[in-house]
Amino acid sequence: xxxxxxxxxxxxxxxxxxxxxxxxxxxxxxxxxxxxxxxxxxxxxxxxxxxxxxxxxxxxxxxxxxxxxxxxxxxxxxxxxxxxxxxxxxxxxxxxxxxxxxxxxxxxxxxxxxxxxxxxxxxxxxxxxxxxxxxxxxxxxxxxxxxxxxxxxxxxxxxxxxxxxxxxxxxxxxxxxxxxxxxxxxxxxxxxxxxxxxxxxxxxxxxxxxxxxxxxxxxxxxxxxxxxxxxxxxxxxxxxxxxxxxxxxxxxxxxxxxxxxxxxxxxxxxxxxxxxxxxxxxxxxxxx
Numbered sequence: 001x002x003x004x005x006x007x008x009x010x011x012x013x014x015x016x017x018x019x020x021x022x023x024x025x026x027x028x029x030x031x032x033x034x035x036x037x038x039x040x041x042x043x044x045x046x047x048x049x050x051x052x053x054x055x056x057x058x059x060x061x062x063x064x065x066x067x068x069x070x071x072x073x074x075x076x077x078x079x080x081x082x083x084x085x086x087x088x089x090x091x092x093x094x095x096x097x098x099x100x101x102x103x104x105x106x107x108x109x110x111x112x113x114x115x116x117x118x119x120x121x122x123x124x125x126x127x128x129x130x131x132x133x134x135x136x137x138x139x140x141x142x143x144x145x146x147x148x149x150x151x152x153x154x155x156x157x158x159x160x161x162x163x164x165x166x167x168x169x170x171x172x173x174x175x176x177x178x179x180x181x182x183x184x185x186x187x188x189x190x191x192x193x194x195x196x197x198x199x200x201x202x203x204x205x206x207x208x209x210x211x212x213x214x215x216x217x218x219x220x221x222x223x224x225x226x227x228x229x230x231x232x233x234x235x236x237x238x239x240x241x242x243x244x245x246x247x248x249x250x251x252x253x254x255x256x257x258x259x260x261x262x263x264x265x266x267x268x269x270x271x272x273x274x275x276x277x278x279x280x281x282x283x284x285x286x287x288x
Contacts, residue, residue: 015095015099015100015150016035016093016094016095016096016099016153017035017092017093017094017095018091018092018093018138018141018142018149019091019092019142020089020090020091020092020139020142021088021089021090021091021092022087022088022089023087023088023089024075024079024080024084024086024087024088025044025046025075025079025080025088026044026046026073026074026075026088026090027073028072028073028074028075028191029072029187030049030070030071030072030186030187030190031070031071031072032068032069032070032071033067033068033094034067034068034096035067035094035095035096036064036065036066036067036094036095036096036097036117036120037063037064037065037071037092037093037094038062038063038064038092038093038138038156038160039061039062039063039064039065039090039091039092040060040061040062040063040090040091040092040134040135040138040139041057041058041059041060041061041062041063041088041089041090042059042060042089042090042091042135043059043087043088043089044057044058044059044075044079044087044088044089044090045057045058045059045075045076045243046073046074046075046076046079046088047073047074047076047194047236047239048063048071048072048073048074048123048169049071049072049074049190050065050069050070050071050072050122050123050169050170051069051070051071051121051122051123051169051170051171051172052170052171052172052225052226052227052232053122053123053168053169053170053171054169054232054235054236054239055125055167055169055239056239056242056243057073060131060132060135061125062125062126062127062131062134062135062160063123063124063125063126063169064116064120064123064124064126064160065120065123065124066117066118066119066120066121066122066123067096067097067117067120067121069120069121069122069123069170070186071123072187072190074190074191074194075088091135091138091139091141093138093141093153093156095153097117100150112158112161112162113157113161115161116157116160116161119166119168121170122168122169122170122171122172123168123169123170124160124166124167124168124169125166125167125169126160126163126165126166127163127165127166127167128163128164128165130159130162130163131163133159134156134159134160137152137155137156137159138156140152141153171226171227172226185210185211186224188209188210189206189209189210189221192205192206192209193206193232193233193236194236197233197236197237197240197260198237198240198258198259198260199260200260200262201233203217203218203229206229217229233260234270234274235274237259237260237261237270238259238270238271238274238275240258240259240260241255241256241258241259241267241271241279242275242282244258244259245279245282245283246283252264252267252268252279252280252283255267255279256268256279267279
């Protein structure tokens with residue numbers, strides 16, 4: 001279940017990469033790279049997979065993903081429609097955590113940075129009252145030169161490290177295997193699941209996508225993600241339900257059906273297990 005290695009382009013005269021991306025949809029393959037990634041979403045909605053965790057992303061989300069941690073940004077289906085005018089916009093920073101040297105990371109003043117880099121191995125969504133300030137600093141980065149660019153990166157990392165509102169995305173740290181066998185398998189499984197989760201999916205179907213037997217698939221998925229396939233599928237469906245509850249004028253039963261549940265009581269139980277509240281409470285809380 002190895003993700004794809006993605007080469008981050010860093011110019012020879014630069015130590016790290018800073019970009020403003022304006023694209024139809026974000027890079028939507030299961031991949032990893034040795035650089036830590038900081039992303040601020042200006043426009044765009046979709047599903048974010050980091051390690052074995054699933055979260056929705058939307059405008060004004062700030063995310064930091066650790067070095068060599070596999071992840072997957074999947075824009076919502078509306079971004080893939082023909083003739084759509086929708087765009088996905090973000091500021092992105094990629095930097096190798098060792099680019100300033102081992103000595104720098106061993107001084108007392110960088111203890112907080114080391115702790116942040118370790119926590120980022122689970123993928124972090126950052127909130128708090130400094131998020132907009134961080135977004136502004138990130139938007140300026142492509143135009144900042146010399147030592148000021150290093151100082152600005154340290155300021156961004158300092159603000160993130162001190163954030164009081166932090167949500168972990170992955171349930172555990174996720175190590176990349178160096179085995180090159182079937183490098184695209186998990187990418188195919190995730191893509192299939194994201195395209196089809198609103199209908200009934202059988203293990204036979206997804207095992208065929210993975211090109212292995214049902215029994216082998218169940219062991220394979222559980223070994224590498226530490227959850228069953230149907231637990232993962234349930235998280236996708238509940239995540240979609242949260243979007244519908246937040247943005248659509250639908251009844252709870254309609255939300256359940258649109259999210260791939262054909263039984264309302266099963267939907268209610270699943271929602272409460274994952275979100276720690278009933279769908280009605282989530283809807284009221286979000287609107288308030």
